Amino acid sequence: MGRHPNLLRLAERLLAHIKADTLEMAPDQWTLPVSHYCSDERLARERETLFRRYPIVVAHASELDAPGSCLRHDALGVPLLLVRGEDSRVRCFLNVCRHRGMRLVSEDGACRRKALVCPYHGWTYGLDGTLLHVPHAEAFPELRPETRGLVSVALESRHGLLWVRPTPGPALDLDTFLGPIADDLESFALSTHVVYRRIDTVRRANWKLVIDAFLEAYHIRVLHRDTIYRFFLDARAVSDFVGPHVRSLAARRAAKALVGTPPSAWDLREHFTFTHFVFPNSVFIFHPDYVSHITVFPVDADHVRWVHAMLVPSAVATEDRRPHWDRTLALIEETVFQREDLFAAEGIQTGLRSGANQSVTFGRLESALHHFHATIERSLAPEP
Numbered sequence: 001m002g003r004h005p006n007l008l009r010l011a012e013r014l015l016a017h018i019k020a021d022t023l024e025m026a027p028d029q030w031t032l033p034v035s036h037y038c039s040d041e042r043l044a045r046e047r048e049t050l051f052r053r054y055p056i057v058v059a060h061a062s063e064l065d066a067p068g069s070c071l072r073h074d075a076l077g078v079p080l081l082l083v084r085g086e087d088s089r090v091r092c093f094l095n096v097c098r099h100r101g102m103r104l105v106s107e108d109g110a111c112r113r114k115a116l117v118c119p120y121h122g123w124t125y126g127l128d129g130t131l132l133h134v135p136h137a138e139a140f141p142e143l144r145p146e147t148r149g150l151v152s153v154a155l156e157s158r159h160g161l162l163w164v165r166p167t168p169g170p171a172l173d174l175d176t177f178l179g180p181i182a183d184d185l186e187s188f189a190l191s192t193h194v195v196y197r198r199i200d201t202v203r204r205a206n207w208k209l210v211i212d213a214f215l216e217a218y219h220i221r222v223l224h225r226d227t228i229y230r231f232f233l234d235a236r237a238v239s240d241f242v243g244p245h246v247r248s249l250a251a252r253r254a255a256k257a258l259v260g261t262p263p264s265a266w267d268l269r270e271h272f273t274f275t276h277f278v279f280p281n282s283v284f285i286f287h288p289d290y291v292s293h294i295t296v297f298p299v300d301a302d303h304v305r306w307v308h309a310m311l312v313p314s315a316v317a318t319e320d321r322r323p324h325w326d327r328t329l330a331l332i333e334e335t336v337f338q339r340e341d342l343f344a345a346e347g348i349q350t351g352l353r354s355g356a357n358q359s360v361t362f363g364r365l366e367s368a369l370h371h372f373h374a375t376i377e378r379s380l381a382p383e384p
């Protein structure tokens, strides 16, 4: 992995705190109304804005590994179809036939097609979305095939990830959207990874509670006491706010030995753990030898769709490493994420619904959550 100055600066700041035995804290605590996690009206606005107008990662490029690979994606509430064309380019279409609207591809997970044939009457589209064939075409005397190609959705492939914006409009401007966080993603070389496993499940919690869970290290000592706390120092973490995004770094116990050493002695993955949040719904956790890419999608105000892609380096022969990756996945996904982080998110959702609290209190160690919720607030505000 690269050692971009953005990453090294954060490590330096964290080591300075370890040396001085201090914690990075925001100036003040703050609160958020409980309704932000429970209101249907608010969720509708979040969906309309955050999940329709922002670039959202829908897959890793390696999941569409050859011309003709197709993958449907419905979590945004819009039926999307990703297709790798003969020219190797990935395109995104609405997964909707232009005759009477049937879904073109229904398989879960990646599948392969030579052409996209509608299962209803057989209208056939090329991998580039062009309408190629209509059975009994004489039945449609007014049809102009050139106007009945599949409806395109803006897609960009960047950092090994496929980003879409499901609302029609101009091409995605990822450079402006990502800003300096693009350098971070590039230095983690995500494009040289493959998806070892993708977990896709629904839990009973507002989607923002899941993002909250990954924006602070304050909970590690207690919630993860029997699992990952043994690797980390208590509440030792620092964050940068990069536009709407967050770059954060937690100190692993091994980092203690680095105080007073030059940066050349630091292994950014062994001594620290970076967690990058890309607004509005992507979290990347850079573990020592693999990456957890988490995306969350609202189902309703009380339910979230959790999608965890475990990304492993493609250079490592996957077959030999299978027992290792399976053990790793069991610890991180089944135990840490499902039984601890998502268990907590569900416990909070029930608690918030109970009426016990009118607001949620965040302390000075939870400043990245403040940034996240303030960014949402700004995004939802009507444009001047």
Ligand code: FES
Pocket (backbone or CB within 6 Å): 097, 098, 099, 100, 101, 102, 118, 119, 120, 121, 122, 123
């Ligand atoms: S709905 Fe697709 S061919 Fe008729």
Ligand SMILES: [Fe+2]
Pocket (backbone or CB within 6 Å): 213, 214, 219, 220, 223, 224, 341
């Ligand atoms: Fe956690």
